[in-house]
Amino acid sequence: MGKSKRMWLLALTAVVSLSVVTACSGPNNTKKNTGTTEPTNAAATAETEPKQDKVTFKIFNGVAGSKDGNTNETTIGKLLEDQTGVNFKLEFVVGDLNTKIGTMIAANDYPDVLIPDAAIEEVLNAGAFIPLDELIEKYGPNIQRVYGKSLNQMRSKDGKIYFLPIAAQVNDFIPEPEAGAGFWVQRRVLEEAGYPKIKTLDQYIELIKNYRDKHKDENLTGMVSLTHDWRFFATSNPPMHLMGYPNDGNVTVDTNTWEAKTYAGAESTKKWLKALNDLNAAGLFDKASFVDNYDQYIAKLTSHKVLGFFDYRWQVDNALNVLKDAARKDPSLDGFKYFPLPVTFEEGTPDAYLDPPGGLVTNRGIGITVSAKDPVRIIQFFDNMLTEENQTLMSWGIKGETYEVNEQGRYFRTQEQIDKIDEPFRESFGFKYFSWNWPMYNATSTLADGNAKNVASQPEVFQMTLTDKDKAILEKYGVQTYSQLFAEPVPRPYFPAWGFAKEQNSPEQLWEASKDEMTKKYFPKLVLTTPDKFDAVWEEYMKEFGKLDTAGYEKWTTEQVKAKVELANQ
Amino acid sequence: MDKNTVPALSRPAADKEPGRMRLFFKKLGQQRALAVMSVPFLIWLFVFKYLPLWGWSIAFQDYKPARKFMEQTWIGFEHFKFLFGDDRFLRVLRNTLAMSSINLFFGFVTAITLALLLNEIRNIAFKRVVQTVSYLPHFISWVVAASIIQTTLSPDGTINQLLVGLGFLDRGNEILFLGIPEYFWTIFGASSVWKDIGWNTIVYLAAMTTIDPTQYEAAEIDGANRFKKMIYVTLPGIKSVVIVLLIMNIGYLLESGFEPQYLLGNGMNVDYSENIDIFVLKYGIAQSNFSLSIAAGMFKTVVSFILLFMANNAAKRMGEARLY
Numbered sequence: 001m002g003k004s005k006r007m008w009l010l011a012l013t014a015v016v017s018l019s020v021v022t023a024c025s026g027p028n029n030t031k032k033n034t035g036t037t038e039p040t041n042a043a044a045t046a047e048t049e050p051k052q053d054k055v056t057f058k059i060f061n062g063v064a065g066s067k068d069g070n071t072n073e074t075t076i077g078k079l080l081e082d083q084t085g086v087n088f089k090l091e092f093v094v095g096d097l098n099t100k101i102g103t104m105i106a107a108n109d110y111p112d113v114l115i116p117d118a119a120i121e122e123v124l125n126a127g128a129f130i131p132l133d134e135l136i137e138k139y140g141p142n143i144q145r146v147y148g149k150s151l152n153q154m155r156s157k158d159g160k161i162y163f164l165p166i167a168a169q170v171n172d173f174i175p176e177p178e179a180g181a182g183f184w185v186q187r188r189v190l191e192e193a194g195y196p197k198i199k200t201l202d203q204y205i206e207l208i209k210n211y212r213d214k215h216k217d218e219n220l221t222g223m224v225s226l227t228h229d230w231r232f233f234a235t236s237n238p239p240m241h242l243m244g245y246p247n248d249g250n251v252t253v254d255t256n257t258w259e260a261k262t263y264a265g266a267e268s269t270k271k272w273l274k275a276l277n278d279l280n281a282a283g284l285f286d287k288a289s290f291v292d293n294y295d296q297y298i299a300k301l302t303s304h305k306v307l308g309f310f311d312y313r314w315q316v317d318n319a320l321n322v323l324k325d326a327a328r329k330d331p332s333l334d335g336f337k338y339f340p341l342p343v344t345f346e347e348g349t350p351d352a353y354l355d356p357p358g359g360l361v362t363n364r365g366i367g368i369t370v371s372a373k374d375p376v377r378i379i380q381f382f383d384n385m386l387t388e389e390n391q392t393l394m395s396w397g398i399k400g401e402t403y404e405v406n407e408q409g410r411y412f413r414t415q416e417q418i419d420k421i422d423e424p425f426r427e428s429f430g431f432k433y434f435s436w437n438w439p440m441y442n443a444t445s446t447l448a449d450g451n452a453k454n455v456a457s458q459p460e461v462f463q464m465t466l467t468d469k470d471k472a473i474l475e476k477y478g479v480q481t482y483s484q485l486f487a488e489p490v491p492r493p494y495f496p497a498w499g500f501a502k503e504q505n506s507p508e509q510l511w512e513a514s515k516d517e518m519t520k521k522y523f524p525k526l527v528l529t530t531p532d533k534f535d536a537v538w539e540e541y542m543k544e545f546g547k548l549d550t551a552g553y554e555k556w557t558t559e560q561v562k563a564k565v566e567l568a569n570q
Numbered sequence: 571m572d573k574n575t576v577p578a579l580s581r582p583a584a585d586k587e588p589g590r591m592r593l594f595f596k597k598l599g600q601q602r603a604l605a606v607m608s609v610p611f612l613i614w615l616f617v618f619k620y621l622p623l624w625g626w627s628i629a630f631q632d633y634k635p636a637r638k639f640m641e642q643t644w645i646g647f648e649h650f651k652f653l654f655g656d657d658r659f660l661r662v663l664r665n666t667l668a669m670s671s672i673n674l675f676f677g678f679v680t681a682i683t684l685a686l687l688l689n690e691i692r693n694i695a696f697k698r699v700v701q702t703v704s705y706l707p708h709f710i711s712w713v714v715a716a717s718i719i720q721t722t723l724s725p726d727g728t729i730n731q732l733l734v735g736l737g738f739l740d741r742g743n744e745i746l747f748l749g750i751p752e753y754f755w756t757i758f759g760a761s762s763v764w765k766d767i768g769w770n771t772i773v774y775l776a777a778m779t780t781i782d783p784t785q786y787e788a789a790e791i792d793g794a795n796r797f798k799k800m801i802y803v804t805l806p807g808i809k810s811v812v813i814v815l816l817i818m819n820i821g822y823l824l825e826s827g828f829e830p831q832y833l834l835g836n837g838m839n840v841d842y843s844e845n846i847d848i849f850v851l852k853y854g855i856a857q858s859n860f861s862l863s864i865a866a867g868m869f870k871t872v873v874s875f876i877l878l879f880m881a882n883n884a885a886k887r888m889g890e891a892r893l894y
Contacts, residue, residue, distance in 0.1 A: 098855065105635045122858055126635050227837065283742055288725050291748040291836050296720070504858035513857060520837025524749065 055377060056087045060110075062097050062117030066090070066432050074430025076393055083390075086381040088113070090433060104128070110369035113378060115437050120363060121504050124162060129367035131160040135379040142386035143379075146170055146441065150360045152567040163367030164382065165360040167442030173357040174444055174452050175489060177462040177481035178313060181241065181353045183343040185308040187473060188335030195476040198341045201242055201275055208307045212284060221306045222284025225276070226315070227520070228294045234311045235289075236519050239268035244349035246356050246489065247312075249498025250512060251557050255490065258565055260497060260557035264515055265545040270538060271345065276527045277534050290524040304336045313340075327467065334469040342486045350487035357444065358495025359564050363502075366439060382439045388448055391441050394434040395455055402429070403455075411451045412460040493568035494561045511553040518544055629865040635858075649865035659849065666845040670826035672759040674819055680763050681770035682812065686800050688771060689778050705768025712765075716833035719761050723747035748834060754842040758830055773815070774808055781807035813890045821878035824870045846870060 056070070071077030072087040081087050091111065093100055101119040104110050105126040116123040123129060136143050136151075147154065147168050154161050183204055189211045190196070198204050208222045226234035237247065240263055245252040251260040263269055279285040286300070300306050301319035313320070320338060327334040342351035366382075368375045384390060396403045396411055402421060403411050413421075426432045434440075445453040452458040456465075462481060466474070479485055502508045522541040529537050598605060629649055631642040653659050684704065691697040707715065722728050725744035733739045747753055785803050794802065828847040835843035846866060854863030885892040 098858075102635065122635060232837070287744075287746050287749070290838055291720065291724065291746060293717070293720065295717075296724075509857055513852060517837075517840065517852075521840055524836075524838045528746075528749070 052085045052377070054081070054085045054087065055374065056089055057113060057372070057374075057378060058111035059088045059090050059113040059115070060100075060104075061090060061092045061115045061437055062101065062119060063115070063437060064092050064094065065437070066092060066427070068092060069433075071430065071433055074428060074433055075398070076430030076434055079393065080381070080385065080390065084377070084381050084384050086377055088381075093117075098122075108370075110371040112369060112372040113366060114369050115366045117364060120163070120365065121501060123367070124156065125504065128369050129162040130370055130372070130375060131162060132164070132368065132379065133161050135368075135375060136161065139376060139379050140383045142383045143439065146386045146439070147360075150568070153360055153362060153564060163365035164439045165362055165365045166437055167440050168360060168445075169357055170441040170445040170453070171448060172446040172450070173491075174446060174457050175354045175483045176443065176454070176457055177459065177483055179340045179342075179353050179483050179486050180314070180355055181247065181310075181312045182340030182486070183308065183310050184316075184338035184340055186306075186335060187337050187339050187469075189307055190339055190473070191335060195473070197477075198343065199347050201272075201343050201345055204308070204341060204343045205275060205279065209282065209284060211307060219305065221286045221300070222279055222282075223276075223308050224286040224292075224297065224300055224306050225289040225309065226294065226297045226311055227290050227524070228292065228297065231294060231315065232516065232520055234315060235523060236264065236269075238310050239263050239266070239272045241310075241351070241353060242272060242343065242345045243268050244344050244352055246352040246354075246492070246495065247498070248496055250515070251497050251554070253492065253494065253497055253561055255492060258494070258558065258561050260554055260561050262515075262550055262554055264519055265542060265550070268345070273523060273526045273538075274534060277529065277531055280527055281531050285527065287528060290528070301338075309338075327469070331467070331469055334467070339473065340482055340485070352487065352489065354483055354486050354489045355444075356489035356495055357491045359493050359568055361496065361499040363499050366437065386439055386441075391453060392447060394431075394438075394440065395453055396451075397429060397431070409449055409451075410460060411458060413455070413464070415464065418461075418464060494564035497557060497561060500557070500560045500564075507549060508553055508556050511548055511550070514548055515545075518548075626864060626868055628861050629868050631861055633861040633864075635860070649862050650869070652862065653865055653869065661841065662844050662846050662849040665842060666824055666826045666847075668755060669758055669831070669845060670823045672755055673762050673826065674816075674823070676759050676763050677766065677770060677819075678812070678816070680767050682774055682808075684767055685771040685774035685778065685808075686804060688775060689804060690796065690800070701768060701771070703768070704771070707765045708769035710765070712829035712833055715761065715765055716830065719757070719834060720748065723757070746838075748836060749838040751839045751842045754834070754839045758834065758843075761830060761834070762827075773811065777808040777811040778804060810890065813885055814892070817878065817881045817885060817892060820881040821874050823877055824874050 068089075068091050070087055070089050072081040077087070097117060097119055101116055101122055104114075105122065105128065110128055114123060114128065143164070144151070147164065150165075150168060151161065154163075154165060156162050183198075183201075185198075185204070185207065189207060192211060192214070193207055196203070196207070198207060212220050212222055226232075233249075237249075240248065240252050243252060243263070248260075250264065251262050253260050276285055280287065286306070288296075292300070298316070298319045301309065301316060302322045309316075323333070323337045327337050340353075342353055344351050368378050372378060385394070399405060402417055403413050404417075405411055421429075421431070423432075426435075441447075441453045443454040443457065447453055455461055459480065474480060474482070477485060502512075518541070522537070522544070526534060526537050526541065627639075628642075630644055630646055632645050632648075633642060688697055688700060691700070710718075724730070725746060729747070730739065730744040734741055734744065739745065747757060781804065785807075786799055789799050789803050824846065826845050826847075828845070828851075831843050831845050832848055832851075835848070850863045850866045853859065854866065882892050882894065
């Protein structure tokens, strides 16, 4: 008994001493807090007396991009804070986006501003965004100017606007100087063939075949393809491009009738896979394409052994940059750089590898949440961001420091400035924080004075980034930029169809998931089988594919396209 | 080791005297310090293991996040009907069971064999080296391990090069190991064994140290050789540990793991690599169909529960050590 009494006593002392500790630390803490906040508050109000108090809002970005931090710690962010008194504390996603957003929804506790990226539909369903209509009406003259013609496209089913899409087309359209996608080929292949004009898939394959045959002992790979996980579209999308359509995801859209058609089970896909099948039979296709992961794929592209591939530039940027840097240091390596070609099935088909001027991407955006303390200040900040001066500031920076203006009013950067703006500089200056995911003019827009909004799209700047070898090869083809090799994009007011918001757990989503699974299973079979069995495997695939409600998916997509076109024509 | 490892505490519960309750409270009074100390743990158990069971109700709803419980639409067994009606689900169930059985069987056999062999080694330095080398892969994450496996098995990887070098294959005809669906279970089993064999032997080696050395001496006097000692002394000595582990692992039979299948799986071997967890990820979580995920999770739990009880019962009948 004596022992247990002591135990109780011990427990009691523990509890008492704990409560004493907390009791003591309680007031202390608050004292300390008020002690530190008071002077800063006072300083802040004194400094910006004519303006409103300084505030800091929290913003969560569903795309991993940069380090977390305050916008006012960057040069651009500081200038914007001086104008509006608003600072943003940015937090970027780490780990799984859906888990993070799911936690916010479950707790009904959000940051002031949310960029939910792919999870936007859940956020909308949860009612986490406040409607912006009135705020835009009252405080958003610039928002109205920039998004004006697309405001109707931005409305949700109940007719209200809940978020601002990431970027809107303003003023003139300038295509990017480099193609966003294409059939890429090593420059040495083109050089040896005497820089032929390659227009069709057959010519492209012929080109690769010829080169490999001449260099049999070098252990070269004709083509590789990216198939890893969700990046599988790099292997399933080419039929669409080969038919001369831009990247609409799972469908091609006819600009006359606005009918959307899937192509995963169409003749075009068969033709594309047959071409790969033939390549494989000739030992020109890298079988491991179907088991390699993304890193292995990138490693192969930088190994100098791969002659060609199809992909989107953003997906292979890392590999292309490695090759570019190597060639800059040692021009003899220039032959290993890849050159984009506008390849289609038929000679006469105009290609569509350059994204056309289109509508808005309406399944991504930035919104103000129900937890926001002061939505007015936030919308005022967004509106202020969209002024001509601030858009210039965010992409070009400060005149005399990060860009110059010549007598004709054209913006350019000196070599010195180009060298200065490296990754750490982009971070400290704020180019990185303000490069995307804010309400802004999109990359193909121009400023009111005719200069490109995007620095890289300004022809003068682009020319400066080219090496002598680059200029030489472009000259062989009689163009100044890579994109001039490609057909001029045709405007499509609904574009892109992959950007249509799909409801969670809807037949459309299920169609896509099932289709993905089917193509991931059958495409490798089709490519790797012996050519005589190709048709039999295709039959098998068609039987499986026939089980899907493809007509329903096409109908849904067509409706979306038509609705968007109608809104755009209003 | 004594067969009767049932804790002494359960004995009073067995005899049905009228003063049973009084006895219980007397005991509780005597051991109140112990009881008080277990309270926080019980609270923890309740909050983190029992309260979440409330979430199972989601499986019977058309669940929409951020809506209150009463605002959800109830749809009964719809999700379960979808699950069991889908032949994809039956396929992933088959894969799950096959892969975890392979894992269970080979995991046990290889680990016990290695432990027996290690136990016979008298050279301590060599024993340590073998142990360290064999359990190192356990500390590599599956992401890295999968990359190593993928590279080794790729057409220009070590194994294919070896086969070509030895003349079994022609250059250009390399085998795409991960592209042949039927090979997947073997590759998965082998990788799991490689990764965890060393780690799994630790517990058996520990069990072996508890065997009384006099038993070996007695066996030796009776004329047993090394091999016989292994079979008749060491193995029975660790039997209780083996059985308890087996019972616990049988409870996890529907948890064939997620990472190796997800990382090594691809479109070509999906028919054999996709297990329940991946299915749930694809058709439940990725589609925000949380109800379906919960339904599948419930199914898993119930089946695991049944398996666990069955195994434990079997052990009880055979008079072996068991969980409870």
